[in-house]
Amino acid sequence: MTDTRMDTAEGRLGDSNSHAEAPILEVNNLVMNYELKGGGMVSAVEGVNFNLPRGSSMGLVGESGCGKTSIALTLIQLAAGNARVLDGEVLLDGIDLLKLDEEEMRQRRWTDVSMVFQGAMNSWNPVYTVGEQIRETMDIHWDPKPTAAEARAKTEELFNLVGINPEMIDRYPHEFSGGMKQRAVIAMALACDPKLIIADEPTTALDVIVQEQILEELKKIQHELGMSIIYISHDIAVIAEITDLIGVMYAGKLVEQGPTAEVFKRPRHPYTWLILSSTPSITGDRRQLAPLKGEPPNLLDPPPGCRFHPRCPYATEKCMQEEPPLAEVEPGHSIACWHPESVPVTLAGSTE
Amino acid sequence: MTSQNGSETRVKVENLQKLYPISRGVFRAPTDFVHAVDGVNFEIKAGQSLGLVGESGCGKTTTGRMLVKLDEASDGTILIRDSATDEMIDVTEINSKTEQKEFRRNVQMIFQDPYESMNPRRTIFDIVAEPLTVQNLGTTEEREERVVDLLRLVGLTPPEPFLFRYPHELSGGQRQRVAIARALVMEPTFVVADEPTSMLDVSIRISIMRLMLELAEELGVTYLYITHDLAVARYMCDKIAVMYLGKIVEMGPTEDLLTRPMHPYTRALLSAVPVPDPSYKRPEVEIEGGVARAINPEPECRFIQRCPFAQDVCRESPHPDLSERGNDHLVACHLVDPQGNWMGAERAVLDLRS
Numbered sequence: 001m002t003d004t005r006m007d008t009a010e011g012r013l014g015d016s017n018s019h020a021e022a023p024i025l026e027v028n029n030l031v032m033n034y035e036l037k038g039g040g041m042v043s044a045v046e047g048v049n050f051n052l053p054r055g056s057s058m059g060l061v062g063e064s065g066c067g068k069t070s071i072a073l074t075l076i077q078l079a080a081g082n083a084r085v086l087d088g089e090v091l092l093d094g095i096d097l098l099k100l101d102e103e104e105m106r107q108r109r110w111t112d113v114s115m116v117f118q119g120a121m122n123s124w125n126p127v128y129t130v131g132e133q134i135r136e137t138m139d140i141h142w143d144p145k146p147t148a149a150e151a152r153a154k155t156e157e158l159f160n161l162v163g164i165n166p167e168m169i170d171r172y173p174h175e176f177s178g179g180m181k182q183r184a185v186i187a188m189a190l191a192c193d194p195k196l197i198i199a200d201e202p203t204t205a206l207d208v209i210v211q212e213q214i215l216e217e218l219k220k221i222q223h224e225l226g227m228s229i230i231y232i233s234h235d236i237a238v239i240a241e242i243t244d245l246i247g248v249m250y251a252g253k254l255v256e257q258g259p260t261a262e263v264f265k266r267p268r269h270p271y272t273w274l275i276l277s278s279t280p281s282i283t284g285d286r287r288q289l290a291p292l293k294g295e296p297p298n299l300l301d302p303p304p305g306c307r308f309h310p311r312c313p314y315a316t317e318k319c320m321q322e323e324p325p326l327a328e329v330e331p332g333h334s335i336a337c338w339h340p341e342s343v344p345v346t347l348a349g350s351t352e
Numbered sequence: 353m354t355s356q357n358g359s360e361t362r363v364k365v366e367n368l369q370k371l372y373p374i375s376r377g378v379f380r381a382p383t384d385f386v387h388a389v390d391g392v393n394f395e396i397k398a399g400q401s402l403g404l405v406g407e408s409g410c411g412k413t414t415t416g417r418m419l420v421k422l423d424e425a426s427d428g429t430i431l432i433r434d435s436a437t438d439e440m441i442d443v444t445e446i447n448s449k450t451e452q453k454e455f456r457r458n459v460q461m462i463f464q465d466p467y468e469s470m471n472p473r474r475t476i477f478d479i480v481a482e483p484l485t486v487q488n489l490g491t492t493e494e495r496e497e498r499v500v501d502l503l504r505l506v507g508l509t510p511p512e513p514f515l516f517r518y519p520h521e522l523s524g525g526q527r528q529r530v531a532i533a534r535a536l537v538m539e540p541t542f543v544v545a546d547e548p549t550s551m552l553d554v555s556i557r558i559s560i561m562r563l564m565l566e567l568a569e570e571l572g573v574t575y576l577y578i579t580h581d582l583a584v585a586r587y588m589c590d591k592i593a594v595m596y597l598g599k600i601v602e603m604g605p606t607e608d609l610l611t612r613p614m615h616p617y618t619r620a621l622l623s624a625v626p627v628p629d630p631s632y633k634r635p636e637v638e639i640e641g642g643v644a645r646a647i648n649p650e651p652e653c654r655f656i657q658r659c660p661f662a663q664d665v666c667r668e669s670p671h672p673d674l675s676e677r678g679n680d681h682l683v684a685c686h687l688v689d690p691q692g693n694w695m696g697a698e699r700a701v702l703d704l705r706s
Contacts, residue, residue: 207407208581280558289558291558292555
């Protein structure tokens with residue numbers, strides 16, 4: 001698989017030479033495997049490259065097991081014990097996070113990069129108030145430690161920002177509804193003014209109306225604070241709504257990336273095109289949804305060549321043998337496909 | 353098996369109610385009740401599918417479970433047509449073991465989680481053939497033949513290698529196909545499907561949805577399709593019923609309900625659904641907060657706490673009846689006139705978040 005790790009700098013997003021516009025995050029040729037007990041390696045992340053421009057949001061989207069969460073966990077060095085980073089660098093504001101030791105990384109979590117996980121709302125400790133738990137994070141990471149008044153003022157400010165009544169600071173987690181708990185998690189993620197937030201399925205367990213409200217808050221945070229955010233979701237409709245840029249992952253690889261509006265208007269990779277063709281929507285004509293045949297490959301033994309070829313309607317001999325590099329199809333929009341012109345302009349499936 | 357008469361009623365639910373007592377200690381009789389399902393009425397025609405849509409805690413799953421007799425109704429009647437005798441049987445009156453057995457030939461359920469709804473120690477053959485074993489139908493050979501046929505029908509081909517595998521050897525999509533095969537092995541005429549695709553990845557979801565639609569057409573199965581996802585309901589259902597705190601607040605033919613929503617809750621729900629189109633301009637969501645539990649609810653409209661349009665009539669009258677506003681489209685709201693026109697404020701300027 002080593003031959004597949006080609007650097008394709010021309011295909012990446014947000015490239016810029018001027019220092020003023022240096023991206024907040026650069027991920028270069030990241031390769032991460034999970035080592036299994038009986039030997040064998042699961043190729044979870046394979047040669048992933050992307051840049052996140054400062055103050056923008058990027059969505060990583062894909063099905064379960066495509067490596068989107070593995071990337072996030074690798075960025076913050078919280079991947080499982082059997083995770084092996086085999087290659088690549090992760091530059092956050094120019095500093096390679098993968099080179100930091102555990103203690104250095106620990107200091108940067110929350111202050112440089114913080115996380116909002118799926119179901120994080122269930123991780124509140126029931127015997128402390130929410131305010132106390134946010135205060136604890138500040139005590140550990142602020143330098144110098146905040147005074148009680150400072151901590152309270154900051155928490156109130158954050159609660160207002162995420163849409164919680166500041167009077168709730170002294171309440172216990174069970175007094176919060178599910179949506180409120182998740183808002184409080186977002187407040188805590190902002191407690192140390194991080195440069196980057198990674199939100200992994202931040203609204204997946206929530207009902208649709210609450211989800212919509214939290215997505216609105218996150219959008220507001222990005223725009224008002226100039227926050228850089230990486231969203232991870234299986235739900236392409238959620239990504240469509242909140243991100244500036246999108247990266248579509250399949251079987252450990254980025255197969256398409258570009259400005260969100262662009263990719264949705266004209267998906268160029270067959271996988272993206274099929275996923276969009278099979279996403280039900282309440283708007284537009286009621287199309288016959290096109291099914292995507294087969295299932296994602298077993299990453300213990302990924303298929304040779306393009307990893308999507310066994311399910312791809314356009315696969316040729318070449319796709320079965322050679323790995324396609326991520327290459328631009330138009331400025332800022334790139335795909336990893338040998339046949340970039342194969343995908344029709346309109347989505348699959350007939351209008352009923 | 354299917355009725356030639358397309359308008360024949362297969363399921364009729366009247367005034368269905370489920371109360372859950374809140375325990376206040378061992379020696380005290382419960383005085384408080386959660387009104388999980390409260391006066392639900394609907395009808396499903398043969399071969400049609402009704403989508404039951406709402407947020408968590410609205411009572412949609414409880415309704416489905418009562419229809420298949422996994423939960424007992426507190427009140428009301430559930431009439432389901434028996435395919436053998438062509439009579440409407442009241443599910444709430446079924447008591448004896450033999451009646452139950454008879455009933456289960458006719459009515460089946462597909463559950464949300466294909467990882468938890470199967471015994472991990474039994475083979476796929478055992479799982480799919482279990483209803484036949486329970487009903488004592490056929491010889492082993494006949495059962496095997498039937499299971500093979502069904503696995504082929506649900507797209508697990510070739511079927512033979514699957515027979516003696518265990519659930520953990522299958523992917524989520526394959527398991528959900530097994531669950532569908534199990535539900536169909538008795539040739540039921542009515543199936544309750546509770547979020548059958550919500551645990552599945554997009555690429556697999558569509559093939560399961562299509563499979564269920566094909567089976568409905570081929571075998572004449574009638575579905576009650578429970579989902580939180582209006583976009584999925586749009587593709588699966590002929591009609592949609594929107595539930596809020598134990599009540600159906602709006603019900604109508606799918607496209608009519610989606611394009612002409614009348615109840616403020618349906619409108620809010622629709623405006624909150626994420627749309628896979630970045631250029632889509634969504635209408636503003638007008639309501640705030642999450643669903644409460646209906647503990648000893650007041651007689652007034654259930655939606656009143658979250659409704660930004662509520663007027664005196666809403667506070668002073670009992671919960672409005674679900675009544676027709678043209679085109680088989682029913683709504684329970686004081687502020688919608690008999691023609692389906694909105695009589696409330698144009699747009700509520702309200703921020704209920706405090």
